[in-house]
Amino acid sequence: MDNKNNYCVIMSGGIGSRFWPFSREARPKQFLDFFGTGRSLLQLTVDRFKKILPIENIYIVTNKEYAQLVIDELPELDSSQILLEPMRRNTAPCIAFASYHIQSFNPEANIVVAPSDHLILKEDEFVSVIQKSLEFVKKHDTLLTLGIQPSRPETGYGYIQIGDEKLEDITKVKVFTEKPNIELAKVFFESGEFLWNSGIFVWNIKTILNAFHKYLPEITNRFDQGLDKFGISEEKSFIEENFPFCPNISIDYGIMEKADNVYVQAANFGWSDLGTWGSLYEISEKDENANATLIAETLFFDSSENVVTLPADKLAVIQGLDGYIVAEADGVLLICKKEEEQRIKQFVADVKFKYGEKYI
DSSP states (O other), X not given: OOOTTEEEEEEOOOOOGGGXXXXXXXXXXXXXXXTSSSOOHHHHHXXXXXXXXXXXXXXXXXXXXXXXXXXXXXXXXXXXXXXXXXXXXXXXXXXXHHHHHHHTTOTTOEEEEEESSOEESOHHHHXXXXXXXXXXXXXXXXXXXXXXXXXXXXXXXXXXXEEEXXXXXXXXXXEEEOOOOHHHHHHHHHHSOEEXXXXXXXXXXXXXXXXXXHHOHXXXXXXXXXXXXXXXXXXXXXXXXXXXXXXOOOHIIIIITTOSOEEXXXXXXXXXXXXXXXXXXXXXXXXXXXXXXXXXXXXXXXXXXXXXXXXXXXEEEEESOBSEEEEEXXXXXXXXXXXXXXXXXXXXXXXXXXXXXXXX
């Protein structure tokens, strides 16, 4: 396929607080090597998209605090391919920033937007799905999202209900649903009408900017001011200056749940968003008692369904634990029930209150 008009925007500005203490504000999860492969999640994401489009068409949007981390991890990228957010403003402003920038030099661009911290196990299938999606949005004025065939009732993901209307063999979205409770997740799973929301989007630059103008004018009213006044580099600086005035809103809430031209491509390429220790546990190899170990060495006695990660030179001997997270990194040891991992954000807040930034 002709790739010159195809671009990838990788969102890499999150702090990954749910993976504390492994993930820290100074080096969040997208910059970590979770599986001892020698490649971080961000590097693996770029490796994946290099199979689909030219390296010069890959853009990273990240917080200005992580600029050097991105440069160090991705020396093959030019500095112009790294877009720096002066502050965190969620996914809608992030995507608008990249869209305006790419439009300034290629108004015919087709763009795939992806987080930097996803795991994809079936990369050949992933490549095929993305290539098909880019061809689809090139021909159709649609906002396309990738939906994952559920393998279980899951309360940690958002869901997409598919409708009956189709364009080619791509299905129109009926409704988005936020993370359900377990009873509703079971209904979704058993109905066969729902897909997991992957957070991966594909669209033409004109389509997404039209949607921004229609549904988030508080962003476009800011960014439009620089369109005809500046060259590419000046406009980039102009957007950075206006970025803090954008609302803190996700692309899902701001556009996808409101637009009437949203379609979903069902896929099954071994996806996990690695959003929580629980999701990491689900995709990790386990012993005969369903214990998962990452990187370090462990011996388990009378223990089951735990997930353990320690520095590579450490050994953990664990007795009598069932269903726990045991994680050590940079002077912090966390021992927490897997079923209560939503409390980790509060643990981080309490640690920050009592000890300051030292352990955050």
